[in-house]
Amino acid sequence: MSAGVDLDHVCADFGTFRAVDHVAVNIRPGEFFSFLGPSGCGKTTILRMISGFISPSQGVIRIGGKDMKGQRPNQRPTALIFQNLALFPLMPVWENIAFGLEVRGVDRHKRRARAEELLQLVDLPDAADKAIAQLSGGQKQRVAIARALAVEPQVMLLDEPLSALDLKLRQHMRAELRAIQKRTGVTFIYITHDQGEALAMSDRVGVMSQGRLQQVADPREIYNNPANGFVASFVGENNIFTGDIQGTEGDLARFATASGTFTARLGPAVTQGMKARLFLRPEHVRLAPGSGGANSIPVEVTDVAFEGNFISIHARDAGGQVLLAEARNDGATAVPAPGERLHFTFDGQNAVILTGDTAARDADT
Amino acid sequence: MKDLLNRYGLLLTTVFAVLTGFWILVLVVLPNIYLFEHSFKPYLPVAELGGPKDVYSLDNYLTFFRSPIHISVFVWTVVYSALVTVICFLIAYPLAYYLSKVSARALLPTIFLLLFIPLWVSEVLRSFAWFIILALKGPLNASLLGLGIIEDPVRWISGFRGVIIGLVYTYVLFMLFPLYNAIQSLDTNQIEAAEDLGAPWWRTHWRVILPHAKPGIASGSVMVFMLSAGSILVPTLLASTNSRWFTEIIQQWMFESQDWNTGSAYAFLLLILCTVFVSVVMRVFRVKLSDIAK
Ligand SMILES: Nc1ncnc2c1ncn2[C@@H]1O[C@H](COP(=O)(O)OP(=O)(O)O)[C@@H](O)[C@H]1O
Ligand SMILES: [Mg+2]
Numbered sequence: 001m002s003a004g005v006d007l008d009h010v011c012a013d014f015g016t017f018r019a020v021d022h023v024a025v026n027i028r029p030g031e032f033f034s035f036l037g038p039s040g041c042g043k044t045t046i047l048r049m050i051s052g053f054i055s056p057s058q059g060v061i062r063i064g065g066k067d068m069k070g071q072r073p074n075q076r077p078t079a080l081i082f083q084n085l086a087l088f089p090l091m092p093v094w095e096n097i098a099f100g101l102e103v104r105g106v107d108r109h110k111r112r113a114r115a116e117e118l119l120q121l122v123d124l125p126d127a128a129d130k131a132i133a134q135l136s137g138g139q140k141q142r143v144a145i146a147r148a149l150a151v152e153p154q155v156m157l158l159d160e161p162l163s164a165l166d167l168k169l170r171q172h173m174r175a176e177l178r179a180i181q182k183r184t185g186v187t188f189i190y191i192t193h194d195q196g197e198a199l200a201m202s203d204r205v206g207v208m209s210q211g212r213l214q215q216v217a218d219p220r221e222i223y224n225n226p227a228n229g230f231v232a233s234f235v236g237e238n239n240i241f242t243g244d245i246q247g248t249e250g251d252l253a254r255f256a257t258a259s260g261t262f263t264a265r266l267g268p269a270v271t272q273g274m275k276a277r278l279f280l281r282p283e284h285v286r287l288a289p290g291s292g293g294a295n296s297i298p299v300e301v302t303d304v305a306f307e308g309n310f311i312s313i314h315a316r317d318a319g320g321q322v323l324l325a326e327a328r329n330d331g332a333t334a335v336p337a338p339g340e341r342l343h344f345t346f347d348g349q350n351a352v353i354l355t356g357d358t359a360a361r362d363a364d365t
Numbered sequence: 366m367k368d369l370l371n372r373y374g375l376l377l378t379t380v381f382a383v384l385t386g387f388w389i390l391v392l393v394v395l396p397n398i399y400l401f402e403h404s405f406k407p408y409l410p411v412a413e414l415g416g417p418k419d420v421y422s423l424d425n426y427l428t429f430f431r432s433p434i435h436i437s438v439f440v441w442t443v444v445y446s447a448l449v450t451v452i453c454f455l456i457a458y459p460l461a462y463y464l465s466k467v468s469a470r471a472l473l474p475t476i477f478l479l480l481f482i483p484l485w486v487s488e489v490l491r492s493f494a495w496f497i498i499l500a501l502k503g504p505l506n507a508s509l510l511g512l513g514i515i516e517d518p519v520r521w522i523s524g525f526r527g528v529i530i531g532l533v534y535t536y537v538l539f540m541l542f543p544l545y546n547a548i549q550s551l552d553t554n555q556i557e558a559a560e561d562l563g564a565p566w567w568r569t570h571w572r573v574i575l576p577h578a579k580p581g582i583a584s585g586s587v588m589v590f591m592l593s594a595g596s597i598l599v600p601t602l603l604a605s606t607n608s609r610w611f612t613e614i615i616q617q618w619m620f621e622s623q624d625w626n627t628g629s630a631y632a633f634l635l636l637i638l639c640t641v642f643v644s645v646v647m648r649v650f651r652v653k654l655s656d657i658a659k
Contacts, residue, residue, distance in 0.1 A: 051561055074563045086554035090576045099572070100562040151562055 002187045003064030003154035004029045010059035021211035034190040036198040037208030043191040051080045079148035083159040094128035100151035118146040155187045228356035232279040241278040263348035284350035285325035287342045297344040404629035425630030442611040446593040449532045453540040461544035492602040527603035540585035547581025580656040
């Protein structure tokens with residue numbers, strides 16, 4: 001029914017350019033696994049290798065334990081949902097869905113019945129005889145999912161399938177996709193540059209940068225305990241301080257920066273002498289009048305933006321660094337006004353010292 | 366038009382417009398109107414022109430329908446033009462597919478140049494070249510004999526064989542380019558999607574690529590068919606004793622019998638009947654005229 005996918009130190013080269021670099025991960029049967037990373041980091045290339053359109057230049061891909069080397073896409077137990085869906089515009093909806101069955105020699109009557117069933121599953125009844133051009137973006141999405149499910153794949157591969165939809169529909173389809181995955185039990189390998197999507201839908205997430213897998217973990221772990229500076233900065237917002245580790249005690253360290261010296265948690269495999277940065281999530285920042293003692297920075301509030309469920313507060317410290325804090329809009333928290341002088345304080349357990357480059361901030365493109 | 370005015374100024378624009386108008390009107394429209402009118406008049410000695418016999422009638426057109434030989438030549442012309450069209454398609458489709466979806470982008474300009482170069486040579490010369498290539502003691506037979514593929518020289522130019530080879534060669538590019546355009550506009554993801562869903566290559570072609578290319582196939586086919594049926598050079602130069610093409614009959618009326626009136630009638634018949642044939646075929650394959658124009 002569903003199969004695991006092992007990527008065993010897989011590489012992909014285009015000429016001298018290495019698009020995928022020793023990616024190693026075991027995706028479990030029935031898992032919803034996402035590859036998350038900025039545009040151009042090699043996500044599509046990984047998917048095309050799993051589906052068989054490109055062969056890895058090194059490494060082995062196994063599906064259900066079976067080495068896929070030499071297997072054409074039409075021989076693999078996978079179904080790919082393309083970034084642009086690639087529905088067949090000259091066939092009506094039901095023929096699109098039944099195409100995989102047609103290929104397998106299923107008779108017309110049964111094909112039609114199965115297509116109708118799948119249309120029920122993706123919540124699109126009565127669309128069987130419509131033309132593809134008559135459908136809305138979200139409906140096309142559902143047809144593409146139904147078409148892929150029709151061949152009863154053991155592994156479903158999805159290449160940023162929601163990126164063309166508007167926000168509301170995207171959020172709705174997230175839940176829908178997740179539900180379909182649970183109902184069918186098929187292994188889903190999902191690709192996205194949208195961290196919200198990856199965190200909300202996945203059992204596990206693999207964060208990628210420049211062809212390399214940076215961290216594989218469940219969404220909470222990715223967000224709360226990022227493995228390095230790239231993961232921390234790509235997933236979620238941060239206040240980032242550059243500086244030096246002064247001394248360590250247990251899993252905490254003293255970190256000297258231009259804004260002051262702070263106590264923070266040491267990230268995995270970070271030791272004194274390494275080039276490192278301190279990462280602090282805006283929601284872990286408290287703004288308080290008066291000095292807060294340790295881990296406290298005097299700031300002046302520059303901007304207060306009302307975001308609905310939370311309030312985003314921009315402030316500047318004495319050195320000119322812009323800092324970001326978030327306050328819940330629960331009525332209990334006092335909202336500062338621009339120009340107010342406050343202290344920016346945080347708990348050392350909530351700040352982490354990590355190595356590695358940070359992600360360029362183009363995650364929304 | 367405004368664009369032209371800005372670019373070339375009033376004088377040059379006017380000159381261009383007048384020249385183009387002159388060309389279309391005097392060299393294309395007027396002669397055709399003249400021939401059309403005369404196709405309804407009897408062929409008379411000069412003395413009787415304007416006399417009581419000089420009246421409009423359908424006699425010239427009926428001459429065709431009263432001549433079983435001419436009808437049979439017409440039918441064979443249509444049949445062999447259709448065959449030429451099919452052969453052109455069979456050659457051009459794989460090539461167009463290869464050029465648009467398989468070959469490396471960087472190679473395309475070179476390949477297209479190589480395809481175009483033969484077009485720079487006049488059709489007469491190219492037809493003569495084939496006449497030489499296909500000759501009984503020509504290079505084709507010599508090569509095939511040399512390679513041991515055949516034991517006796519083949520009489521290539523016999524029946525309609527020479528004409529078909531010549532027409533295919535002459536018009537195959539008119540099939541290639543519309544096909545190339547059509548296939549090229551197909552999203553490659555659709556081909557991959559079909560394969561991903563388990564389709565073998567032939568089914569991908571049958572269900573995805575060919576349907577998408579249909580307008581290109583239609584316009585290529587109409588061009589090749591009409592050009593072949595209306596061709597005079599190739600059927601004359603590569604003719605055998607028993608390969609009469611309908612255009613040769615028109616030529617006979619006009620230049621051997623000096624009867625331009627009946628010749629014109631035959632020429633218009635060729636146009637009309639071929640158009641009818643093409644429309645019927647298009648109806649059968651469910652192609653709309655608007656598809657072709659796209
Ligand atoms: N066919 C190809 N030829 C050359 N370079 C390619 C090809 N496909 C992808 N690349 C390059 O490989 C890198 C990764 O591409 P891709 O896997 O599409 O990234 P993503 O899907 O993460 O945006 C990009 O830098 C891209 O330019
Ligand atoms: Mg991509």
